[in-house]
Amino acid sequence: MRREGQEFDQKSIRYALDKHEDLDGLACDCVGFANAAGGSIWIGVEDGKAEPPADQRIDSRLIEKFRKRIPQVTVNVAVNPQLVRAENGGEYVELRVLGNQQSIAATSDGRYFLRVSDETRRLLPDDLGRLMADRNSLVWELGVVRRVPATRYDAKKLADFLGQVRASDRVTAFVKDKTDEEVLSHYLFVRDGCLTNLGVLWIGHREDRAALLHAPVVQCIKFDDNGRKVRKWDWDDYDRNPRELIQAVWDEVPDWKNSDEFPAGLFRRNVPHYDEVVVRELLANALVHRPYSQRGDVFINLFPDRLEIHNPGLLPIGVTPRNILHASSQRNPHLAKVFYDLKLMEREGSGYDRMYEVLLASGKKPPSVTEGNDRVVVTVRKHIVRKEVLDFIEKVHKTFYPTQKELIALGLIAQNESLRAVELASHLELRNADELRPWLGRLRDWGLIDTRGQTKATEYFVDPEVLRRLEFEGATTLKGIEDHRLEALVLQDLEIYRKSTVREIQRRIGSEISLLKLRKVLRKLASEGRIGKEGVKRGTVYLWVK
Numbered sequence: 001m002r003r004e005g006q007e008f009d010q011k012s013i014r015y016a017l018d019k020h021e022d023l024d025g026l027a028c029d030c031v032g033f034a035n036a037a038g039g040s041i042w043i044g045v046e047d048g049k050a051e052p053p054a055d056q057r058i059d060s061r062l063i064e065k066f067r068k069r070i071p072q073v074t075v076n077v078a079v080n081p082q083l084v085r086a087e088n089g090g091e092y093v094e095l096r097v098l099g100n101q102q103s104i105a106a107t108s109d110g111r112y113f114l115r116v117s118d119e120t121r122r123l124l125p126d127d128l129g130r131l132m133a134d135r136n137s138l139v140w141e142l143g144v145v146r147r148v149p150a151t152r153y154d155a156k157k158l159a160d161f162l163g164q165v166r167a168s169d170r171v172t173a174f175v176k177d178k179t180d181e182e183v184l185s186h187y188l189f190v191r192d193g194c195l196t197n198l199g200v201l202w203i204g205h206r207e208d209r210a211a212l213l214h215a216p217v218v219q220c221i222k223f224d225d226n227g228r229k230v231r232k233w234d235w236d237d238y239d240r241n242p243r244e245l246i247q248a249v250w251d252e253v254p255d256w257k258n259s260d261e262f263p264a265g266l267f268r269r270n271v272p273h274y275d276e277v278v279v280r281e282l283l284a285n286a287l288v289h290r291p292y293s294q295r296g297d298v299f300i301n302l303f304p305d306r307l308e309i310h311n312p313g314l315l316p317i318g319v320t321p322r323n324i325l326h327a328s329s330q331r332n333p334h335l336a337k338v339f340y341d342l343k344l345m346e347r348e349g350s351g352y353d354r355m356y357e358v359l360l361a362s363g364k365k366p367p368s369v370t371e372g373n374d375r376v377v378v379t380v381r382k383h384i385v386r387k388e389v390l391d392f393i394e395k396v397h398k399t400f401y402p403t404q405k406e407l408i409a410l411g412l413i414a415q416n417e418s419l420r421a422v423e424l425a426s427h428l429e430l431r432n433a434d435e436l437r438p439w440l441g442r443l444r445d446w447g448l449i450d451t452r453g454q455t456k457a458t459e460y461f462v463d464p465e466v467l468r469r470l471e472f473e474g475a476t477t478l479k480g481i482e483d484h485r486l487e488a489l490v491l492q493d494l495e496i497y498r499k500s501t502v503r504e505i506q507r508r509i510g511s512e513i514s515l516l517k518l519r520k521v522l523r524k525l526a527s528e529g530r531i532g533k534e535g536v537k538r539g540t541v542y543l544w545v546k
Helices: 024-035 061-074 125-142 153-165 181-188 198-205 206-210 242-252 274-290 333-342 350-360 388-400 404-416 421-427 433-440 464-469 483-497 502-509 515-527
Strands: 008-011 038-043 080-086 091-098 113-116 119-122 216-222 231-234 261-262 267-272 298-302 308-311 368-371 375-379 417-421 451-452 459-461 530-534 541-544
Touching: 008 024, 024 038, 024 061, 024 113, 024 375, 038 464, 061 080, 061 091, 061 368, 080 502, 080 530, 125 198, 125 333, 153 181, 198 206, 198 333, 198 483, 206 502, 216 242, 231 242, 231 333, 242 274, 274 298, 274 350, 333 433, 350 388, 350 404, 388 404, 404 421, 404 433, 404 502, 417 421, 417 530, 421 459, 483 541, 502 515, 515 530, 515 541
Parallel strands: 008 038, 216 298
Antiparallel strands: 038 091, 080 091, 113 119, 216 231, 261 267, 298 308, 308 375, 368 375, 417 459, 451 459, 530 541
């Protein structure tokens, strides 16, 4: 069943008939979709249902009514109503609303709305300036201001980009099979024989990138305990495209390599002060979601206890620090598409979920977001809140394979020892405790959390004995073993047995380890020359190398 969200809504047929008719409400919804990315409204399918009633029939005059009436009561709204027959034989109307790329939609009496998550929200006058700024960002992406010829590109950057596109498993075979010129056109790098601003940003020469209006500049400043600046790095020469910029920040700031070490059985576990996934996702978000029509550098402030990312501009319209975990709003959609296809960031709306998961699994607090007068600041804390949570979450992950939502909820409860339903809902930025069900999932069934109280007073907690002793039900498994530990096991095994097939190695070190994962590690060790390799396909054997 399709879920209501940013680009989809469904309504009862009563919404459009007789005394229940609410064409004004429908017009407001259409305005909201048009000011977002567009979407579909199914009229004739009840909330919570996947299909209309099997005997439901739609009068063709209703289709014509929508086609004529909606444009009459709205401004800058384009709709396309169609009659659809479901698999069960029932009929409903699919009202497709096109998204506006430059103009702003409104009702004919001057009201403005925006689709945010699964709601249509009224926009206040102060919001209109931000909405127009977001529209200007889209214009900036596809703009051809300096008319840089399409043939004036940096050959190395172009070759790197095309190679990354064709190597990415997020890009379809259809796109990979295009010619080089067609790939550039597909990603809107070229328009009317010239490089767009997006094209210049990614594959242009340094001097053309420097001439762009507000091309990205990143500065990193390190502070001591007294708030004094002790070191500074900056990337302001416009020589790098966004991918190279993120890589340079990661490579050149030595603080990213610092970590805390903890015992983990026979091994030692290193927990980085700032996980690479988190740092890269924060930088990608800063570059993708900033308004390029506004001046300002991206600042990375490193304090003894925290990391702050300062991004110029405000959050996209409809997104607030209270709903950032769930809301999705594209300010630079074409740039975001490039970032996603090249695996530089998660899909729109899931980047913060990923950061929550990584940070909570490391025993740290989730990121906090604040919005100032002209910038957004994301703060990530360096220190681990509760060290015992580390081993607990790791064993839970390997034993039960929880979903991302379950892992986030469990991490929050474990860090706080106990949370009331309303508190957990607040941490997860949910509107009320009734929305906790998909986040708690199977945690109670597995015996990982318990409850006391009822309804809104329900309190979720991890038994202190379980957290301390880790004596929860479920055997330890090597399914989730980390690659570097698996490499150590393989090398130790081959040192003893000297020559073995992949299945022989799997049988000795742990039959629960997947062959796919084991083969990946073996190929890596062989390519590095740390082990030998003979034969092909099923006849391949691996050799110990002194």
